Amino acid sequence: MRTDAPGSPRGGPAGLYVHVPFCASKCPYCGFFSVAGTPPVEATRFVDALTREAALHRDRFGAFDTLYVGGGTPSVLPDDALARIAALGAGAAEATVEANPGDLDPGRLVRLRAAGFDRLSLGVQSLDDSDLRVLGRRHSAADAVRAFRDARAAGFANAGIDLIRGVPGQSSAAFIDVLDRAVALAPAHVSVYDLTVEEGTPFASRGVAPPCEDDAADLFLATSGRLVAAGYEHYEVSNFARGPTLRSRHNSRYWNRMPYLGVGPAAHSFDGARRWWNPRSVERWLAAVEAGRDPAEGGETLTPEQARLESLALGLRTLDGIDAALVGDPAALRRLHAGGLLEIVEGRVRPTVRGMLAADRLARDLA
Amino acid sequence: MDRGVRNFSIIAHIDHGKSTLADRLIQHGGLVPDRQFRDQILDSLDIERERGITIKSQTVNLAYRSRAGGTFELNLIDTPGHVDFSYEVSRALASCEGVLLVVDASQGVQAQTLANLYLAMEHDLAVIPVINKIDLPSADIDSTRLQIERDLGLDPDDAVHVSAKAGIGIDDLLEAIVARIPPPKGAQDDPLKALVFDAHYDPFRGAVVSCRVVDGVLRPGDTLRMMSTGAAFRVEEVGAFRIQRVARPELQAGDVGYVIAGMKTVADTRIGDTITLADRPAAEPLHGFKLMKPVVFSSLYPVLSEDYEALSDALEKYRLNDASLVYQKDSSVALGQGFRCGFLGLLHLEIVQERLEREFNQSLVLTAPSVEYHFTLNDGTVVRVDNPADYPDPSRIAKAEEPYIHATIWTPDRYMGAVMKICLERRAENPTYHCPLPGRLEMHFDVPLGEVVYDFYDRLKTVTQGYGSFDYELTDFRVSDLVRLDILVNGERVDALSMIVHREKARMRGLHACERLKDEIPRHQFKIPIQGAIGGTIIARETIPPFRKDVTAKCYGGDATRKRKLLERQKEGKKRMKMVGAVEIPQSAFVAVLKTDED
Numbered sequence: 022m023r024t025d026a027p028g029s030p031r032g033g034p035a036g037l038y039v040h041v042p043f044c045a046s047k048c049p050y051c052g053f054f055s056v057a058g059t060p061p062v063e064a065t066r067f068v069d070a071l072t073r074e075a076a077l078h079r080d081r082f083g084a085f086d087t088l089y090v091g092g093g094t095p096s097v098l099p100d101d102a103l104a105r106i107a108a109l110g111a112g113a114a115e116a117t118v119e120a121n122p123g124d125l126d127p128g129r130l131v132r133l134r135a136a137g138f139d140r141l142s143l144g145v146q147s148l149d150d151s152d153l154r155v156l157g158r159r160h161s162a163a164d165a166v167r168a169f170r171d172a173r174a175a176g177f178a179n180a181g182i183d184l185i186r187g188v189p190g191q192s193s194a195a196f197i198d199v200l201d202r203a204v205a206l207a208p209a210h211v212s213v214y215d216l217t218v219e220e221g222t223p224f225a226s227r228g229v230a231p232p233c234e235d236d237a238a239d240l241f242l243a244t245s246g247r248l249v250a251a252g253y254e255h256y257e258v259s260n261f262a263r264g265p266t267l268r269s270r271h272n273s274r275y276w277n278r279m280p281y282l283g284v285g286p287a288a289h290s291f292d293g294a295r296r297w298w299n300p301r302s303v304e305r306w307l308a309a310v311e312a313g314r315d316p317a318e319g320g321e322t323l324t325p326e327q328a329r330l331e332s333l334a335l336g337l338r339t340l341d342g343i344d345a346a347l348v349g350d351p352a353a354l355r356r357l358h359a360g361g362l363l364e365i366v367e368g369r370v371r372p373t374v375r376g377m378l379a380a381d382r383l384a385r386d387l388a
Numbered sequence: 389m390d391r392g393v394r395n396f397s398i399i400a401h402i403d404h405g406k407s408t409l410a411d412r413l414i415q416h417g418g419l420v421p422d423r424q425f426r427d428q429i430l431d432s433l434d435i436e437r438e439r440g441i442t443i444k445s446q447t448v449n450l451a452y453r454s455r456a457g458g459t460f461e462l463n464l465i466d467t468p469g470h471v472d473f474s475y476e477v478s479r480a481l482a483s484c485e486g487v488l489l490v491v492d493a494s495q496g497v498q499a500q501t502l503a504n505l506y507l508a509m510e511h512d513l514a515v516i517p518v519i520n521k522i523d524l525p526s527a528d529i530d531s532t533r534l535q536i537e538r539d540l541g542l543d544p545d546d547a548v549h550v551s552a553k554a555g556i557g558i559d560d561l562l563e564a565i566v567a568r569i570p571p572p573k574g575a576q577d578d579p580l581k582a583l584v585f586d587a588h589y590d591p592f593r594g595a596v597v598s599c600r601v602v603d604g605v606l607r608p609g610d611t612l613r614m615m616s617t618g619a620a621f622r623v624e625e626v627g628a629f630r631i632q633r634v635a636r637p638e639l640q641a642g643d644v645g646y647v648i649a650g651m652k653t654v655a656d657t658r659i660g661d662t663i664t665l666a667d668r669p670a671a672e673p674l675h676g677f678k679l680m681k682p683v684v685f686s687s688l689y690p691v692l693s694e695d696y697e698a699l700s701d702a703l704e705k706y707r708l709n710d711a712s713l714v715y716q717k718d719s720s721v722a723l724g725q726g727f728r729c730g731f732l733g734l735l736h737l738e739i740v741q742e743r744l745e746r747e748f749n750q751s752l753v754l755t756a757p758s759v760e761y762h763f764t765l766n767d768g769t770v771v772r773v774d775n776p777a778d779y780p781d782p783s784r785i786a787k788a789e790e791p792y793i794h795a796t797i798w799t800p801d802r803y804m805g806a807v808m809k810i811c812l813e814r815r816a817e818n819p820t821y822h823c824p825l826p827g828r829l830e831m832h833f834d835v836p837l838g839e840v841v842y843d844f845y846d847r848l849k850t851v852t853q854g855y856g857s858f859d860y861e862l863t864d865f866r867v868s869d870l871v872r873l874d875i876l877v878n879g880e881r882v883d884a885l886s887m888i889v890h891r892e893k894a895r896m897r898g899l900h901a902c903e904r905l906k907d908e909i910p911r912h913q914f915k916i917p918i919q920g921a922i923g924g925t926i927i928a929r930e931t932i933p934p935f936r937k938d939v940t941a942k943c944y945g946g947d948a949t950r951k952r953k954l955l956e957r958q959k960e961g962k963k964r965m966k967m968v969g970a971v972e973i974p975q976s977a978f979v980a981v982l983k984t985d986e987d
Contacts, residue, residue, distance in 0.1 A: 038945060215941040238936035259941050275945050289946040296949055327952055330959070334951040338943055349959075356970060360913040375936075379913075382938035384951075388959040 034086035035292075036274045037110045039071060040285030041092040042303060045121075048157045049227075050185075052219025054287035054301045055093035061303050064102040070310040074284040075109050077315055081292060082282045085109075087271035088116040094144075096124035104136035109284075115270045117142055122168035123160030130168075130175035140269075141172050141180040142210075148202045149195060152188040169206050179267060181210030186240060187232045188216060189224075193240050200244060204251045210269065211253060211261045213244050238378055245374045256340040258377050276335045278328070295322045334384045342371030353386040390571040392460040393642045395600065397467050397481055397513075399504035400490035403854075405520040409490060409552035410448075410466055414631070416558055417450030417462070446586075447598055447644055449628035452562055460566045463628075463644035465585070473732065474859060475680060479585040479660050481507060482676060483600035483644060486514035486569030488561070489540075493519050493527035493549075497535040502828060503798050503857050505540055514569050517547040518561060523554045539828065572642030579670040580604030580612075582639070582647075582663040587654035589709035593624075595651035596633070599663060600644045602674060607638045611666040612649055615673040616658055620666045621649035655711040680712050682730025683791075683862065684737055684757045684841045685774040687718045687884065688744070689726035691751035691964045691975055696725045702748035703727060706740065713740055718775065720884045722968050723753055728775055731757075734841050751964055753978045756887045759838045762789040762865050776886040779872040782923065789865040790890075791837040797848065799856040801829040806851035814839035815890065836890070837862065843983070873927075875901050875981075876919040877909070880969040885981060894920070898928035901981045908977035911935035916971055 040054070047057040060067065075082075088110025095103065095118050103118065110116050117140040118133060133141075145165040147153050153161060160168075165182075172180045182203050186196055203211060216231055218224050231237065245255045253261040254268070257276060262268040274281050283290045286306040289298045297320030300306050309316035323331065329347050336343035345368050348354050354370065357363045362376035362383060376383055400406040450462040467480040481487070487508045491497055508515050517536050522529055533544035548564050550557035586598040606612065610623045625648040627635040639645045651657060659680065662673035690699045707713055713736075718728035731737040737757060744750045760774040764787040773779060795816075799807055801823065811819065811833055819833040835844075840860065848856045873894045875885035889897050898920025905918045913934050920928030943951060964975040 217941050234935075234937050241937065258939055258943070272944060275943070275948065278948075281945060283945055287946070289948075291945065291948070298946065298949075321949065327956070330955045331948055331952045334955050335943065335948060338939070350962075352967075357913070362913060378937050378939060379935060380939040382935060384955055385958040385962065388955055388962065 033279065034084050035082045036087040036089065036271050036279070036281035037075070037082070037085040037113070038271070038281055038283040038285075038288055038290075039088070039090045039095075039106050039109065040283065040288040040299075041090060041095040041098060041106075042286045043092065043097050044094045045097055045124075045159060046157070049223035050156060050216060050219070050229075052217075052222055053093065056303060060097070062307060064098050067098075067307075068102045068105045070307055071106065071284050072109065073313070074310045074316065075282065077310075077313075078282050078290075082280070085113050085282075086115075087274065087281075088113040089269075089271040090118045090138075091142075092119055094119070094121050094124070096120035096129075100129060100132045100136070103133060103138075107133075107137040111137065115140055117269065117271060119144060120168075121158075121160060122165040123158075125168045125171060127171045127175060130172050130177065134176045139177070139179060141177045142212075143169055143172070143180060143182050145169070145182045145203065146185045147188060147191075148199045149191070152185075152191055152195075152199070155189055155191075156185065166206065169208065179209045181212065181269075182206070182208045183212045183214070186213050186215050186244065187237060189229050193236060193243070196240060197243060197247070200247060204248065207263075209263050209267045211248060212259055213248075213261070214259050215241070241378050242374060245377075254340065255374060255377070258338045258380055273339075276339045277341075278332060278335060290317075294328075295320060297321075330384075330388060333388055334381075337370075337372055337383045337387070338377065338380045340371065342366075342369045344368065345370050348387045350387055357383060357386060391642065392458060392566075393463065393572055394460060394486070394565055394569045395463045395465065395484045395572060395642070395644050396486045396488060396565060396569050397465045397484045398488045398490060399467065399508065400520075401492070401495070401498040401501045401504070401855075404490045404492040404495065404498070404501075405552050406490055409488070409518070409520060409550070410464060412552045412555060412558050413450060413462075413464060413562070414448055416562065417448075417452065447629050449630050449634075449644070452566065454566050455559075455563060458566065462562075462565060465644065473736070475678060476586065476659055477507070478511075478676070479583065481511045481513065482674075483583055483585050484511070484513055485572055486516065486565070488516050488518045488565075489542075490518045490520050491532055491536065491547075493521045493529050493532050494524050496528070496532050497539045498800075498855050502539065503859070505542075515542060516561075516564050516568055517542050517544070519547050519549050520552055522549045523551040523556060538826070574601070574641030575603045576605060576641050578603035578641075579668050580606055580610075580663065580665045581670045581674055582606060583674050584614075584657055584659055584661045584663060586659060587657045587711070589654050590648075593648045595648075595654045595657055595708075597647045597649070597651070597654075597657050597663075598629075598644075599639075599647055601639045601641050603641050603670070604665070605638050605640045606647065606663070606665075612647070612663050613666045613669060614657065615662040615664055615670070616677060616679075617661075619656065621651055621656070623647060623649045653708045653711070655707065658711070680732060682712070682714050682732060683759060683837060684731045684733055685728060685759065686731070686737055686757045687720065687723075687726050687728050687755040687775070688715075688741070689720060689723035689753045689755075689884070691753055691966075693724040695750065698748075699727070699744075699750050699752075702744050702750050703729075706744060706748065710740070712736065718777075720755075720777075722882045722884045722966055722973075723755075726753075730774070734845060751975070753884070753966065753975050754982070755884045755978070756982055757841045758888060759791055759836075759841060761791075761838075761870060761888055763787070763870075764789075773888070776872055776888050777883060779886075779888055782871070788868055788870040790868040790870060792834050792863050792866050793837050793840060793860040794863045795831075795833055795835050795840070795858065795860040797829075797831040797856055797858050799829050799831070799852045801827055803852040803856060804829050804831075807831065807848065807856060810844070810847050810851060811835065814842075814844060815893075834863065836866075836868065838889070839893075871922045873898055873901075874921045875905070876917075876921055877905065877968050877973065878916050878918075878971045880971075881921075882968050882973070884978065891922075894922055895927045902928045902930040904980040904983070905973075905977050906930040906932055908980045909971065909973055912971060914970075 042055045043060040044055045044057050116138045118138045119142045121144050148162040150162050248261045256268050280293045286303050287301040297317040299316050300318045306316045398406050446466045448464050452460040465480050467477045536542050537544045548561045581602040582599040584599050588596045590596050608623050613620045625635050626639045628645045660677040664670040712732050714730040715727045718726050763771050763780050765784045766786050816833040816835040821831050869891040871891050873889050874881050902918045916932040918930045919926050965972040
């Protein structure tokens with residue numbers, strides 16, 4: 022039995038995530054669900070279905086505090102479709118859209134801003150053209166810099182850059198150079214992801230190997246050191262914000278286990294107690310939504326112990342850490358603390374930078 | 389008088405289809421409806437089913453009407469298939485008049501086939517050669533017949549051709565059993581002599597003893613006496629195993645069946661013992677009784693120390709069904725409270741471990757298997773040590789002795805070099821060879837038992853591609869240079885990993901243990917040295933580097949479930965960790981140290 026008040030799971034406003042599972046072409050490293058080439062469904066019909074799906078949950082999720090449109094590549098959708106998606110999160114305090122630098126021009130950026138988006142996450146990945154070719158990106162480094170400046174000019178004060186660290190063939194020095202050039206643009210937010218070779222991707226079948234542990238660890242620490250020196254806050258394993266107010270509020274919901282509704286194929290949702298997820302198929306998702314049915318094809322209600330483990334696994338990735346009461350193994354806590362991987366501040370257990378570098382291990386040890 | 393009773397066993401080289409054939413005979417006897425039929429009915433334990441080996445003797449009583457119209461009662465006695473249980477096998481065979489000697493039509497006669505034939509001959513049993521798997525494309529019946537004639541000295545025309553899997557030739561085989569296995573002899577009117585060849589535990593009835601009545605009659609209401617212990621029990625029920633127990637008014641000379649007589653545990657009976665009647669006892673027991681003594685020792689610890697009581701209960705219950713396990717309390721700095729256990733052999737140890745884990749839900753850590761060593765101290769006293777923790781102060785040892793066995797190996801002669809190598813590596817002495825048959829090699833040698841319990845049997849199977857078989861008997865204790873090898877993790881001795889070894893073997897074993905621990909102990913935030921030492925001298929060393937990076941780059945809405953599930957598994961795994969100083973050692977590390985790493 023659910024006891025949450027309707028419209029406000031766990032008492033507060035929720036986040037809305039919209040998954041746009043379309044890409045002009047598939048990048049060889051990407052493991053997210055998306056369909057490459059011409060979308061199998063017309064944009065208007067797709068957004069109609071998103072709207073219907075959100076409406077199905079209206080009595081459980083009322084107003085949305087944050088909106089995040091991710092993908093896939095949301096920017097392959099036409100402006101009017103993106104504007105209608107923005108309207109789903111009308112009134113949100115933060116409305117983010119992910120975009121591919123190659124899809125943007127000054128006019129588009131102005132229209133997106135006018136539609137209600139106030140935060141832009143640019144999939145830059147690298148500012149080195151040879152890296153971008155290896156990654157199979159459609160844009161050049163120059164496109165990325167231009168798009169970022171245009172976004173600023175269009176009123177996106179809160180624009181962030183995504184980078185990939187450990188591109189095959191990229192030296193540590195080359196990555197630091199990319200990072201420095203990104204910092205020179207003074208973005209509000211920087212995400213730096215270590216290349217992960219996901220199962221089933223062309224990188225995996227080519228046998229691409231990520232950098233060795235020692236190099237990866239050194240570069241992780243160097244990245245953090247450089248960005249912190251430039252005034253950024255390292256607030257999650259892969260995320261840096263130029264001050265607490267510029268953290269991704271939406272993404273922070275995931276790490277803090279706050280409710281969010283995900284709509285679109287393959288989207289996941291969480292109401293504070295239950296998680297559920299949509300099919301990784303545009304067709305199955307569309308058929309369900311258009312028939313007026315909830316498209317979720319799986320779900321689980323968490324026990325208190327499962328919730329605790331999630332809090333550990335997610336919270337220990339963040340600068341804010343976890344409530345010390347969640348720690349299941351005090352001896353491990355003492356050990357990790359003595360080893361300099363954790364600090365304890367006002368009843369919270371927080372990872373140090375070296376701790377963040379071993380966040381999965383911290384969770385395991387403290388579980 | 390032929391009452392139509394036939395007692396037989398099936399013997400075969402591994403994988404030649406013994407269990408499938410047994411299933412087919414049972415199916416023919418109509419005891420199990422086809423739709424309920426599970427493969428390998430007789431191998432009722434999960435472990436047996438998975439490993440394809442039989443651990444406990446089991447019998448099944450089948451009704452058969454012959455082509456000529458005679459009615460028969462066939463007792464199939466299934467025997468264990470491992471050297472650890474060779475005594476049980478010998479008792480089961482002593483309960484039969486004949487055997488089906490199964491030969492795979494594509495693999496032909498193998499070393500174990502030969503060893504089995506010898507075993508049958510030792511018990512004067514009628515042998516029916518059975519050529520199995522004749523339906524396989526690779527079957528070569530002609531050459532198998534030739535081998536039966538040339539290698540086994542049996543008449544190939546006596547061989548029955550079957551496919552147990554496809555059900556071909558089963559009728560012919562049943563006819564051969566009733567025609568060619570002699571009916572049991574025995575005098576109905578003589579005092580009772582019944583051979584105990586196995587016992588099972590039933591939670592409601594206590595021990596259910598499997599026996600073969602040699603002379604006399606046994607009925608409910610009789611008072612029986614176990615001849616080795618003198619203990620008397622009132623017979624409640626006798627009967628036959630027809631998958632389920634079926635009570636009968638009596639068991640008479642020649643019958644194979646069960647007895648329930650208010651024995652609380654199987655420890656009240658001893659395999660090989662003779663049952664007689666209290667009021668009219670037999671003059672002498674049947675010959676061949678031996679008290680089974682443990683030869684391999686290891687300590688069992690619960691993974692979680694609070695589970696000690698549960699382990700204690702589980703051992704008590706387990707022993708109800710397996711009297712050959714002996715145990716007493718033990719304790720370790722690394723592992724807490726546990727039990728020192730004695731086993732019949734290494735396989736027996738593994739079986740006990742697996743059954744405690746599966747059937748009794750125990751999570752266990754085992755220490756390195758040891759044998760019993762004798763140390764004569766300077767003052768002349770002799771101490772017997774089966775636990776490295778009890779290894780005496782070396783300065784007080786005047787003489788150390790270790791048990792030796794006389795080992796016999798049968799193998800195709802092409803593996804001679806490889807077998808010689810592993811024997812010599814294990815300090816084998818006085819090897820002799822002969823070829824009982826062309827292409828077959830029989831080797832005899834003396835070797836320390838401690839070398840054999842370590843990994844010998846696995847290695848023999850590997851180097852002979854499964855064709856080598858092995859048997860042994862304990863002979864004597866011989867003077868030896870024994871040391872205690874200690875393993876230190878991060879400078880702390882892990883008492884549960886100590887072992888008593890020959891000085892010349894210490895370095896190799898130490899290196900092996902260090903390498904295994906290096907693979908099994910997860911990296912910590914600090915560097916962990918792992919050392920092998922004799923006294924204060926380090927003889928082996930490995931180092932586990934500290935971890936630096938252990939984090940997934942992306943973690944958003946869709947990742948929470950996957951991450952949590954991983955953490956749930958890791959948390960379970962963590963319960964199986966033992967703390968030694970500041971180092972977490974997984975249970976698997978204790979196991980890995982015991983495994984051989986040679987290929």
